[in-house]
């Protein structure tokens with residue numbers, strides 16, 4: 427884009443100033459990997475790409491306890507941006523419903539909070555030549571908001587402007603307490619683009635007007651896979667819309683499955699197999715100059731003769747030791763799980779008359795006929811047991827944070843656990859027979 431003849435904005439998703447990113451090795455600290463550092467990179471990119479405005483889609487701040495920390499970071503960012511005549515626009519999300527208006531009042535006129543108190547308001551971004559962009563936004567009026575923000579109609583798009591919607595909301599989940607809305611309803615408003623906050627997984631940049639989640643600015647926990655960073659968007663000199671993600675996050679999380687080779691001595695040869703895989707994944711990762719760390723959640727899969735040896739080998743490892751660097755990028759394993767099982771003949775075991783046969787029958791029922799009556803009975807029992815566990819006072823504080831397990835998830839867990847017991851029983855029998 428020719429910088430002088432275009433209108434450009436930098437769009438920023440959930441930043442959560444004040445939150446410390448989790449899952450990182452101790453030496454990867456918040457001074458590089460935290461939200462305030464990510465905000466500084468946004469400022470640098472805004473200046474480098476000569477945008478006219480930076481727009482934040484809510485959850486700039488983690489919570490009310492982070493008021494002071496957020497003020498310092500935002501004040502510094504605002505000074506740098508305003509010095510370059512870059513405007514700052516934001517809506518409040520469910521995390522900063524109360525904090526953001528307070529900050530906006532202190533940060534002064536240069537900070538444009540849109541849609542305060544669940545209304546719609548807008549800010550016009552002009553440049554020298556091409557069409558102006560009107561950013562229309564809505565802010566969370568309360569920590570929870572169980573109805574669609576579109577229930578109060580946003581302003582109609584104007585001629586000779588390009589309108590962009592900025593919103594913190596939950597797409598396609600009508601039961602959500604976080605501003606439920608549908609993509610089709612947003613499209614029906616008639617704006618050119620919608621940029622959303624709330625979901626931390628970044629959507630690919632939409633080529634058409636489909637509403638898209640910007641994603642967290644930088645990954646905040648190991649579940650936040652993918653390439654994170656702000657989206658640079660705008661109109662070129664011919665009035666054509668362009669948009670691209672700037673992969674500014676120095677950290678990327680990947681969830682990978684590694685088919686486990688049938689190793690004669692896993693204690694010796696499993697670690698080299700894992701290192702080899704990590705290096706291959708690093709080479710295959712899309713290029714990002716800013717990448718400094720690549721964290722893995724890894725699952726070993728497949729069938730081997732002695733699965734318990736794999737489990738024991740992993741169990742004896744200290745995860746921080748599975749960390750190295752390649753081409754200046756730190757590679758580390760945050761979680762390593764074995765789903766490796768023995769090469770059991772389930773049909774044959776199931777025909778026997780012992781407790782192991784019951785296990786084999788349960789696995790067969792859950793795997794091969796998940797909608798059948800035996801599988802249904804096992805799942806119902808597990809659901810009751812799980813409910814009792816969650817209701818236990820020691821875990822009660824956790825259940826609010828964890829969504830109820832879906833049927834498929836529960837089935838998966840039961841099959842894994844059943845295999846684990848089966849592997850252990852088989853290993854015991856081998857020991858008793860003296861064949862191990």
Ligand SMILES: [Mn+2]
Nearest residue numbers: 440485521624
């Ligand atoms: Mn958020």
